[in-house]
Amino acid sequence: MKSAVIVGGLVVVVTVAVAGVSAVTQVVTQDQAADQARASGALTCNASLGPITSGPAGSGAGDASKLSGEQRDNVAMIIAIGKERQLPPLAWQVAIQAGMTESGLRSLNHGDRDSLGMFQMRPSMGWGSPSEVTDPDYAINKFYDVLEKVPNWDEQRPGESAQDVERSAFPDRYHKWEPMAAHLIGNVGLVPDPTGCGQGTGLLVPAPTKAAGNAIQWALGQQGKPYQWGAATSHENSFDCSSLMLQSYRAVGVTLPRVSRQQYRAGAMLPVEQAQPGDLLFWAYDTSNPDTIHHVAMYIGDGKIVEAQQTGVPVHIRPVRWGEAELMGQAVRPGV
Incomplete structure (x- = not known):
């Protein structure tokens, strides 16, 4: 049993590394394209704002x-x-x-x-x-x-x-x-x-930044650490959902508010189906009312998120379905 657990852990690590590199490559490529568009004067609209x-x-x-x-x-x-x-x-x-x-x-x-x-x-x-x-x-x-x-x-x-x-x-x-x-x-x-x-809506939002790719890497590096509701943001020993997002982006120079409801207002919005690596996804008891948001996670691409979900469940990657219960219809792109 012990060897099986170790082998399984190795497989997860390899998978995570591949997913992380893929997401970072995608974000950097998009960021370079956005830089070229700005340099050529193509983005002369509110998308840059x-x-x-x-x-x-x-x-x-x-x-x-x-x-x-x-x-x-x-x-x-x-x-x-x-x-x-x-x-x-x-x-x-x-x-x-x-x-x-x-x-x-x-x-x-x-x-x-x-x-x-x-x-x-x-x-x-x-x-x-x-x-x-x-x-x-x-x-x-x-x-x-x-x-x-x-x-x-x-x-x-x-x-x-x-x-x-x-x-x-x-x-x-x-x-x-x-x-x-x-x-x-x-x-x-x-x-x-x-x-x-x-x-x-999706065309009105700037492309993800290079910081988003690095934020993904930071979040992926916290896998296996325990969930703690109200976890302090001054250490990296444990996380709740929003502290993981805050620290991931803080590590790359992007400031986010502390709680998930506030993080929903802390970036550019776009339809959740158009989310890109580094974007934040939110869950609410009433998806028409952002005041009921109770969870946030980071999209890493390929239909997957990294999250600190709940007590007893360590930071992990899981698949996400766009139509799953309580998922808000908007994703948020921090730092733009």
């Missing part, structure tokens, strides 16, 4: 179809004023996501404390008078005024820029409307390809 859309296929159109006439009129005004100011479609998307989150894209005469209007601007904080902030034209222009003063607003996800303007106590909520806003700037704004990167 981050994702413009996310969410299950069709979710943006579905949410947009539920908008009332007032809401669609305000979307049209956001887009029209954005065009007048010669702002890119990404700016319109930021405003749509902020307006939908703050007021449901309605010019409200009430809100938290003295918050008013489409963007829930507070007169007491210098946003304008009550009559001004409840005027859609004024509110949209004021929003754009502040957005343009945000450093590098056009180099991050739309929801992050919306948060930079609004300063909400709940910063993650702006991301929810990303698919709908992207659909609207194409549909209402009549921009067939607003990012300049081609159709489909």
Whole structure:
């Protein structure tokens, strides 16, 4: 029995080495191709900045179809004023996501404390008078005024820029409307390809970096180490699911948040079926609600993941099925 265990272990090690080399080779090749595209000027779109859309296929159109006439009129005004100011479609998307989150894209005469209007601007904080902030034209222009003063607003996800303007106590909520806003700037704004990167979510995401390949190698090197819920990230003796991801990417200079729900917001999103080596996959009790995410793993290619799964199960490789229970529809590409 002992020799069989040793032999089996050797077979696993050989398999892992081959899988790791294959994944790293694929990532490096893709990264070189991406570098060449950037050098030639081929990537002159939001793909070089981050994702413009996310969410299950069709979710943006579905949410947009539920908008009332007032809401669609305000979307049209956001887009029209954005065009007048010669702002890119990404700016319109930021405003749509902020307006939908703050007021449901309605010019409200009430809100938290003295918050008013489409963007829930507070007169007491210098946003304008009550009559001004409840005027859609004024509110949209004021929003754009502040957005343009945000450093590098056009180099991050739309929801992050919306948060930079609004300063909400709940910063993650702006991301929810990303698919709908992207659909609207194409549909209402009549921009067939607003990012300049081609159709489909997956084409809007930069290729994996060389760091992803090295992160895979680091994660594979932890196989056999025990699972420990809440494992400290200051040692490499044991891991839980998110600490393995954090340390794997930290080892190559990419910073991730500590818990899986936060890691879901820490990179570019793409359909899970289009995941590449180094991308993170997530599992949730309710796949329509990222707040219920409870597990994360790293895709290493060839239909396999490396993960710290649960108590009693050491860090290991296993096959993954795209349609398996609780798997989120989006993968996340850290570091881009």
